Amino acid sequence: MSASRNISIIVFSLLVLSMCIPAYALQSNMLDPNLQVTLEYPDVVKHRDRFVLSSVIKATADQISNITLSISSPELYSTNNTFSLSKLAKDSTFGNDFKLETKSDTPNGIFVANAQVTYYIKGLFDANPVKNTFTHAFNLNTQSSPILSIDIQAPNNVFSGEPFSIKGTIKNQGTMAQNVQITAYSDDISLEGKKSFLLSSLDSGKSSDFEFLVNVPKDLDIPTHAAIHVNGTYFDDSNQSHSIQDSVNIFARHRGMMEIGDANGIWLGTFFIAPVVGVGTIVSSAIGFFIFLWHFKNRKKQKKNKKQKT
Secondary structure (H helix, E strand, O other): OOOOHHHHHHHHHHHOOOOOOOOOOOEEEEEEEEEEEEEEEOOEEEOOOOEEEEEEEEEEEEEEEEEEEEEEEEEOOOOOEEEEEEEEEOOEEEEEEEEEEEOOOOOOEEEEEEEEEEEEEEEOOOOOEEEEEEEEEEEEOOOOOOOEEEEOOOOOEEEEOOOEEEEEEEEEEOOOOOEEEEEEOOOOOOOEEOEEEEEEOOOOOEEEEEEEEEEEEOOOOOEEEEEEEEEEEEEOOOOOEEEEEEEEEEEEEEOOOOOOOOOOOOOOOOEEEOEEEEEEEEEHHHHHHHHHEEEEEEHHHHHHHHHOOO
């Protein structure tokens, strides 16, 4: 067998192995003076969904024996919800996977599952070993469809004709969503630029960031308060459509005289140019003083020119 063929077989084996390894999203820890147990499981499961709950047991004391871990819930069905281990040396770990299934009549939402651990300390040497038991409750989330939420941020004030950014995050707390489409629009003002975002799929428990770079028309008539809406549509695995919406408010206006930076104000040396209250009015004593000084010098210059002409 050639070396290249051996490499191909190894790569294929690793690929198959990686596809068989379950993906976990949530983790719960059970703590005891003698044992530590870590549980890992999906953040979202479907009805009648078969999934794997992974457990790792670690001994933190000597002479631990007859360890039993069991998983139970009225909403779960399993043929192997109990695992036993005869003994475990200190600082050693042992893992086990529980194959579980949610019932068909489990309602949408969060339900509680329980994990219980029993073990004996000094059970191998003591005539009267001490039995210990500790329990832990954790939550599982059953959903029959995708549940998308959206959060957006935009500047409070913008200049007409100048681009500004609308940033957002979309998160899925249900089953996988497909063909996610996000668009931005406003009934109060015209928006120009990039206003759409497409995502082929979004797994359960995952999130995705997006950004729109838009501007309002340069020939804006008057300062305007406007609501910008961000709408989204997506589909579940049965091709049923769902929708989401969020909105943010902005104040659009022309750039005032001697304003620099964005429409929310910016530091200029030791002075601050604050937001405009009205058209051409700048809330800043320092900038106002410079404007007054310019008008004063300009008026003196005009008077001087008149005298010279006469």
